[in-house]
Amino acid sequence: MLYGLFIASCGIAIGSALMAITRLNASHALIYLVITLLSLAVIFFLLGAPFAAALQIVIYAGAIVVLFLFVVMMLNLGRRSVERERQWLLPGIWVIPSILAGALFVILGIALIGVENQAVIDGEMIGPRRVGAALVGPYVLAVELAGVLLLAGLVGAYHLGRRYLDERRER
Amino acid sequence: MMDATGGIPLEHVIWFAITLFLIGVVGILIRRNVIFILLSLELMMNAAAVVFIAAGAFHDQADGQVMFMFILALAAAEVAVALGLVVQLSRRFKTLDIDAASEMTG
Numbered sequence: 001m002l003y004g005l006f007i008a009s010c011g012i013a014i015g016s017a018l019m020a021i022t023r024l025n026a027s028h029a030l031i032y033l034v035i036t037l038l039s040l041a042v043i044f045f046l047l048g049a050p051f052a053a054a055l056q057i058v059i060y061a062g063a064i065v066v067l068f069l070f071v072v073m074m075l076n077l078g079r080r081s082v083e084r085e086r087q088w089l090l091p092g093i094w095v096i097p098s099i100l101a102g103a104l105f106v107i108l109g110i111a112l113i114g115v116e117n118q119a120v121i122d123g124e125m126i127g128p129r130r131v132g133a134a135l136v137g138p139y140v141l142a143v144e145l146a147g148v149l150l151l152a153g154l155v156g157a158y159h160l161g162r163r164y165l166d167e168r169r170e171r
Numbered sequence: 172m173m174d175a176t177g178g179i180p181l182e183h184v185i186w187f188a189i190t191l192f193l194i195g196v197v198g199i200l201i202r203r204n205v206i207f208i209l210l211s212l213e214l215m216m217n218a219a220a221v222v223f224i225a226a227g228a229f230h231d232q233a234d235g236q237v238m239f240m241f242i243l244a245l246a247a248a249e250v251a252v253a254l255g256l257v258v259q260l261s262r263r264f265k266t267l268d269i270d271a272a273s274e275m276t277g
Contacts, residue, residue, distance in 0.1 A: 006179045010187045017191060017214055021198030026206050033210055040217055043187075044239075046179065047228045052220075052236045059243050064213070064250050071254045072206060075261050088203045088268070097200035101193040108189050112182060120178035121228045126236060134233040135240070142237075146244040153248030160255025 002123050006046050013039040024085040026072045030065055037061045047121055051128040184225040192218035204267045205257050209250065216246050 013036050020032035037060045045053040135143055191214060198211030220242045227235015257267065264271040 003179055006183070010183075014187070014190055014194065017194045020214070021194060021202065021207065021211055026204070029207060029210060033213065036214065037217065040221065043184075043221065044224050047184070047224050049224045049228060049236050049239070052224055052239045055240065055243060059247065060213075060217075064246060067250055067254060068206065068210070071257060074258070075267070077267075081267070085204060089201065094197065094201045097197045100200075101197045104196070105189060105193055109186070112185060112189075115182075119181040119229055121181055121184070121225060122178045124228070124231065126227065126231070126233050130233040131236045131240075134237050139237050142241060146241055149248050150244055153251045157251035157255045160252065160259055 002046055006043060009039040009042040009046070012036075013043070022089075024082045024089065026077055026081075027069065030068050030072065033068075034061050034065050037065065046123055048123045048125045050125060051131050181225060181229050185222060188218045188221040188225070191215075191221065203269055205253075205260060205269050206267060208269060209253050209257070212249070213246065216242055 016032045016035040016039070020029045020036060023029035023032065037056060041053040041056040041061070044050075044056055195211040195213075195215035195218065198214065199208050202208055202211070220239045223235045223238040223242070225235070227233065227238070260272055261267055
């Protein structure tokens with residue numbers, strides 16, 4: 001049961017990820033990305049991480065992808081951009097990257113098969129209580145550093161998003 | 172090879188993560204639109220997160236989920252800055268083609 005659900009969500013995640021990177025319209029690609037992220041949330045839940053699954057839905061699918069969608073809407077990409085995208089995505093362009101990725105897959109697979117690990121995850125839950133205790137316990141310094149990183153991201157996004165950055169350049 | 176009676180083999184989770192990561196790599200290599208490149212980066216970060224969660228579940232430790240939260244914070248900060256860059260790119264060059272921003276000719 002657990003394994004069947006896992007395989008099903010893996011299939012959905014990989015399929016929608018493939019769809020996401022090959023769409024011509026950015027909004028459609030983002031909707032496929034949401035499907036990938038939601039099936040990843042299911043996988044996290046099956047692996048016994050309910051808190052991570054909830055955060056995946058709330059923050060990734062709910063905040064980060066919505067930020068992407070905001071920008072796509074703001075840039076007002078229309079039918080013209082789909083046409084341009086079709087010119088950029090030439091028919092044979094995916095062949096060499098796919099061969100390289102396939103080679104990397106084989107190499108990683110050989111490394112993985114060599115390990116001979118028979119480990120099985122039984123899906124025992126690690127709840128938010130333990131995660132929170134670890135966050136404010138041994139990882140408290142890393143949490144503060146993550147706060148500094150988010151502040152830097154905020155300042156950087158504010159600076160880059162200002163409209164008068166181009167005007168000052170032209171002056 | 173492995174009969175999965177109830178549990179999920181760790182190896183299969185890692186196979187899945189490798190596949191997802193490589194889809195992200197191919198996405199970065201084939202696309203010229205910045206938004207799709209950022210989208211592929213998100214896929215790759217998620218593949219790393221899957222491995223962290225699986226390792227945490229395997230060792231029955233909360234550390235995997237803690238690392239997942241750091242990846243989440245990293246992704247949020249990265250997306251905020253990168254989308255600011257996308258907006259500036261489209262204002263200055265009137266395109267989303269990443270090759271347009273090669274003025275430094277590195």
